[in-house]
Amino acid sequence: MDAKSAEQSVHRNASERGLPPRERILLAARALFARHGVHGIGVDAIAEAAGTNKMTLYRHFESKDLLVAEYLRGLTVETSAIWCELETAHPDDPLAQINAWLCRIAHHAEHGNESGCALASASMQITDPAHPGRKVIEAHTRQHRDKLIQLCRASGLAEPEQLADQLFLLVEGSRATWQTVGDDHPGAALATLAAGIIASHRR
Amino acid sequence: MDAKSAEQSVHRNASERGLPPRERILLAARALFARHGVHGIGVDAIAEAAGTNKMTLYRHFESKDLLVAEYLRGLTVETSAIWCELETAHPDDPLAQINAWLCRIAHHAEHGNESGCALASASMQITDPAHPGRKVIEAHTRQHRDKLIQLCRASGLAEPEQLADQLFLLVEGSRATWQTVGDDHPGAALATLAAGIIASHRR
DNA sequence: ATTAAATGTTACTACTGGGTAACATCGAGT
DNA sequence: ACTCGATGTTACCCAGTAGTAACATTTAAT
Numbered sequence: 001m002d003a004k005s006a007e008q009s010v011h012r013n014a015s016e017r018g019l020p021p022r023e024r025i026l027l028a029a030r031a032l033f034a035r036h037g038v039h040g041i042g043v044d045a046i047a048e049a050a051g052t053n054k055m056t057l058y059r060h061f062e063s064k065d066l067l068v069a070e071y072l073r074g075l076t077v078e079t080s081a082i083w084c085e086l087e088t089a090h091p092d093d094p095l096a097q098i099n100a101w102l103c104r105i106a107h108h109a110e111h112g113n114e115s116g117c118a119l120a121s122a123s124m125q126i127t128d129p130a131h132p133g134r135k136v137i138e139a140h141t142r143q144h145r146d147k148l149i150q151l152c153r154a155s156g157l158a159e160p161e162q163l164a165d166q167l168f169l170l171v172e173g174s175r176a177t178w179q180t181v182g183d184d185h186p187g188a189a190l191a192t193l194a195a196g197i198i199a200s201h202r203r
Numbered sequence: 204m205d206a207k208s209a210e211q212s213v214h215r216n217a218s219e220r221g222l223p224p225r226e227r228i229l230l231a232a233r234a235l236f237a238r239h240g241v242h243g244i245g246v247d248a249i250a251e252a253a254g255t256n257k258m259t260l261y262r263h264f265e266s267k268d269l270l271v272a273e274y275l276r277g278l279t280v281e282t283s284a285i286w287c288e289l290e291t292a293h294p295d296d297p298l299a300q301i302n303a304w305l306c307r308i309a310h311h312a313e314h315g316n317e318s319g320c321a322l323a324s325a326s327m328q329i330t331d332p333a334h335p336g337r338k339v340i341e342a343h344t345r346q347h348r349d350k351l352i353q354l355c356r357a358s359g360l361a362e363p364e365q366l367a368d369q370l371f372l373l374v375e376g377s378r379a380t381w382q383t384v385g386d387d388h389p390g391a392a393l394a395t396l397a398a399g400i401i402a403s404h405r406r
Numbered sequence: 407a408t409t410a411a412a413t414g415t416t417a418c419t420a421c422t423g424g425g426t427a428a429c430a431t432c433g434a435g436t
Numbered sequence: 437a438c439t440c441g442a443t444g445t446t447a448c449c450c451a452g453t454a455g456t457a458a459c460a461t462t463t464a465a466t
Contacts, residue, residue: 021443037330039242042423054425056443064424123383124327127240141383159399166373166396169380173372176379180326180344193369196362200403224413245453257455259413267454 022060024050029071034118038068038125038133069132072122075115076140083147094154098167098198099191105171106190109178120175144168157201166197225263227253232274237321241271241328241336272335275325278318279343286350297357301370301401302394308374309393312381323378347371360404369400 019027028050032041043064047057061067082104083097090096108114123137145168152160152167174190222230231253235244246267250260264270285307286300293299311317326340348371355363355370377393 035330037328039328040330043425044423053444055427055445058425059442120379121327124324124379125240125242127238127243138383141380162392162396162399165392166400169373169376169393169396170369171376172379173374173376176323176327176375177344177372180341189365189368190372193365193372196365197369197400197403200400246455247453256414258415261455262413 021050021052021056024052025057025060025067026071026074029067030074033068033071033122034113038122043067065132068122068126069136072119072133072136072140075119076136078115079119079140079144094151095157095198098148098151098155099195102167102171102191102194105174109174109190114175116171117175117178120172121179124176156203157198158203159201163197163201167194170194170197224253224255224259227255228260228263228270229273229277232270233277236271236274236325237316241325246270268335271325271329272339275322275336275339275343278322279339281318282322282343282347297354298360298401301351301354301358302398305370305374305394305397308377312377312393317378319374320378320381323375324382327379359406360401361406362404366400366404370397373397373400 025046029046032046032049035041043057044054046067047054050057057067061070082101086097086100086104090100105114105116109117119137119140122133123141126133126137128134145164148168149161149164152164157163170190170193228249232249235249235252238244246260247257249270250257253260260270264273285304289300289303289307293303308317308319312320322340322343325336326344329336329340331337348367351371352364352367355367360366373393373396
């Protein structure tokens with residue numbers, strides 16, 4: 001009980017009290033889904049962490065599955081925003097965008113919070129093919145791979161499609177193994193490993 | 204009901220009736236955990252699929268969590284057996300072992316059944332750090348990576364540790380994205396992608 | 407045949423979790 | 437002041453699930 005109430009107050013701080021309940025619920029869901037998994041937390045705990053109750057939650061979201069889908073959608077738009085940010089930071093330099101993206105993933109992974117990791121995690125937790133979150137994940141995954149292919153093509157490196165898939169799987173693999181192994185996990189050197197692959201595609 | 208009884212009979216066929224109940228339960232658990240996820244199926248359904256009941260299940264396994272751990276342990280010994288098999292098939296040829304392993308993964312992934320995939324999947328479904336299956340997964344993951352590093356070192360390729368981690372993440376990534384994308388998933392070309400990386404490590 | 411161990415059967419407890427109904431309360435706008 | 441919409445509160449229902457108790461049944465060993 002002590003731990004629960006403490007965590008609750010933490011999340012209540014995190015969900016700035018000025019926000020409307022829907023946003024607070026999404027913030028709480030984001031934190032709790034990421035920490036405990038999509039199946040590891042109940043709507044009651046989410047509502048409580050958001051400083052509200054189950055009824056208002058169900059007035060804003062038809063079901064828990066749709067709340068999960070909305071949570072996943074939020075993660076996808078966040079990663080899309082990161083790509084846009086990288087594009088403006090390194091205009092007309094696709095290789096720099098890729099490198100910055102890799103560094104960002106490695107850095108964020110060190111701190112444990114990485115939206116792509118949460119997406120990959122949820123993707124393997126949702127076993128039901130009819131879950132509304134599945135199409136969100138699938139669409140994002142496809143779009144993400146296409147983005148990588150496009151950047152690799154524009155970078156002028158050799159065999160861009162193959163390079164894109166290699167980087168894609170490398171990153172997904174690091175996300176998957178992130179929580180299984182400890183500090184010496186292979187994902188820590190993600191940037192180095194990716195750099196090696198990229199270098200091998202230099203003409 | 205029809206679907207359920209049909210599935211039940213299928214699994215009852217799969218669990219050869221001559222086997223002792225413990226083995227039948229493990230077989231059923233293997234099938235159902237892989238299909239529905241560790242949290243997506245109950246002990247009752249497993250016992251029924253094994254042609255027995257919940258009581259005998261609990262006479263052989265202390266709890267569901269320990270049954271899950273035993274299921275995971277079975278997956279790990281299976282993958283270890285595969286490595287042994289590859290070693291005898293290609294003695295004193297570590298590179299051939301690695302290649303055969305990659306082909307095997309790609310081939311098994313086509314048919315949907317791959318023990319490593321089930322391990323990776325379960326790893327992301329078990330969010331509780333105290334779950335008895337966690338240490339099984341962690342031990343296996345470490346051992347698996349060590350095996351890869353050892354083989355890469357023995358293969359005489361350049362930067363063997365880096366190559367091992369690249370291949371490791373590549374495979375884990377393909378396992379993670381296996382169920383998210385369809386037929387044109389990047390994991391289908393896993394062997395090709397890995398071959399490219401291996402080639403880039405040729406001296 | 408008898409015994410003992412393993413297994414089957416039924417029924418039950420306790421708990422969790424998704425989802426809803428009814429009513430109370432508050433807050434802003436008229 | 438009044439109203440109406442959004443929110444809070446409480447109390448439920450229902451289904452599923454982990455786990456157990458008690459007793460019946462089979463099976464094999466002696």
